[in-house]
Amino acid sequence: MSEKGELDLTGAKQNTGMWLVKVPKYLSQQWNKASGRGEVGKLRITKNQGRTEVSFTLNEELANISDIGGKPTSVSAPREHPFILQSVGGQTLTVFTESSVDKLALEGIVVQRAECRPAASENYMKLKRLQIEESSKPVRLSQQLDKAVTTNYKPVANHQYNIEYEKKKKEDGKRARADKQQVLDMLFSAFEKHQYYNIKDLVDITKQPVVASMVINSKLSFSMSSTHHPKLSSFPIWVPVENFCRELPTASISI
């Protein structure tokens, strides 16, 4: 059992030769339907006066194409496919595999490249025509409806959400100026959690009118600097509090 990441080089060492074949889509579709041991056809290699010809014949039972792109049709696929052999010159191609347990192995080196072409025949032309028709249809279609759609939004006097919101606001009431020390305590505890606060957030937390918050803040010599925080160049004014001492004497706060 090799460790993760280890590449098994046996295929390369043994120079296991392989062929890389480019196969048309419909053919690979048919191959996927193969049953049993997976036999799909026969490969015939003819050595004819120095030339090699390779041809692939599709099995009978796989030759019926039952659907193209989801639409049911019935066309017969061509059976003869000559292979066009190509050289591997410009690249060194190898095949490596990844197993389901993440084992990596080099299976072999590609010695021959080929392209599988269907022999030109009536069947093939029909097949192609169907494919083209299918692909040239627009993806979106406009359809006319018989009835008007009435199940969507109706006009409403006041949305439920709005009603709730207004009720909530009434309940909360105005923001009364609470006791200074209390407000300060609230602020201190807030600043213990985070260092930077927006003034709006502070207002929310303390429920004080903004002016009062500002005044309190200034008395405590918070530093307000938008240029200070590394990322806040475009944000509204923050109130960063560098250091905090809880033991501020009450005398120093006068509003």
Added chain:
Amino acid sequence: MTSLATSSQMVTEYVVRVPKNTSKRYNIMAFNAADKVNFSTWHQARLERDLSNRRLYQEDELPEAGAGSEFHRRLRDEARRRKLGIVLREFRAEEQPWLLRVNGRTGRRYRGVKKGGVTENASYYVFTQCPDGAFEAFPVLNWFNFTPLARHRTLTAEEAEEEWERRNKVLNHFSIMQQRRLRDQDEEEEEERGGRKVPKKGGDRDRGHGDRGDLRIHDLEDDLELSSEDSEGSEAEGDKVPKRKAPPGGRKKRKKKKGSEDEAFEDSDDGDFEGQEVDYMSDASSSSQEEEEAKAKVTKEDDGPKGIDEASESSEESEEEKPPEEKEEEEEEKKAPTPQEKKKKKDSSDESQTSEESDIDSETSSALFMAKKKTPPKRRGSTSSSRGGSRPGTPTELGGPSSTSNAPSGTSTSSTSTSSTLRAAAGKLEQGRRPPDPPSAKRPRVDPAPPSGKSTPSSGEVQLTEEAVRRYLGRKPMTTKDLLKKFQTKRTGLSSDATVNVLAQILKRLNPERKVIGDKMHFFLKE
């Protein structure tokens, strides 16, 4: 498999099978033929995902709570992203390129990038021949193009640009990389020994590693030669400064933290310090040392105008800033030279553009000391904001507590006269500077004579008097550097900062006119 033999042809037939339940996923690994990959030389190979891009995909982590955090930061970021329609791509390990290492750590390395569009129009199958003569076909899922990675040291983009500028001057191109390697070795040796080797052409100009965290008060004589080169150097390489603020501090801990200082660095073995310290040898372009000097100078020059030009308000402000900063200087000098160095460099990158205007009075010693405590968010001409910014500036860099005491005191100091503050500052700085002196052997050329010596100029042909300065300025416009050249310390018998002091005061008294000639600020007096 059947075979037919007719007269001139051999026909063999094979059965083709497409196995249904393979657990293996087949991929193609493609090498360029020119790389001449020879599998027989591969003894051992490792293939792993290249996870070096993971850092790019992580959001920078700001603290969630406590210092440095913000209220609702994450919510706000998300809201902003939604508003702008930014869709973040997550980092998926399966989509990352492969990294193939052959023959261990010293062998070759390849990077495999997925080739797109392979399975769109046609499928690729791999045909292998089985022992029983039948062919088995497996579909190919992905195609990876593997390219070899360079093991030798290469130039980064910035270095390449610099070299491009010098292409007409450099004749021996092989020496470029050689020198770089030599320099690297020397840097390591220097750190160990604490001394310095100078294997470069422009020998005495080499002060690349001088600023090792303390502010060096350069002998201003040497600065004078650079009158024109400094500003161009500092501008041209101002953008390098932010990157290099890490190196001087990081260099100290380099041995421990290799390659982890700068975020964008990969964990490469050979290219660890590519982007760092560049010390050039030639005089023509600015060396790093020139750059540092320029920066030091620029920061000095920059604070000059505050003390002198904008007479009342800014001088008061700068004075007020000085006392708290002096105190802080002493503490922090010993505590954390590195962050200051960083700050200094960071600031000077801001200021490098303005070096021309700020040419007044590098001689002001306040400038020298202020350079150390330069505040990050300083803006030209907006003293108030910098003032407000200076207070928070120091704490965040040095960590809260020390600044509380200083902040209120900053606002409450009464204005004192410039010269006494400067003198006090000078004294304190020199005291503070003496302890860190021993580790850096060659550095301080300034004789540590107390600045009070300025009032007694010993015999010399040229004396630094108001009369002399007036004469010079009356004849023709001069920059501060030129003025300094006239009153060289060897001839007037004064120490360099004393000269600076005196010259600053003289200029203040004279209040000469200013003119910008050729991007430099010149002074002159009308008769």
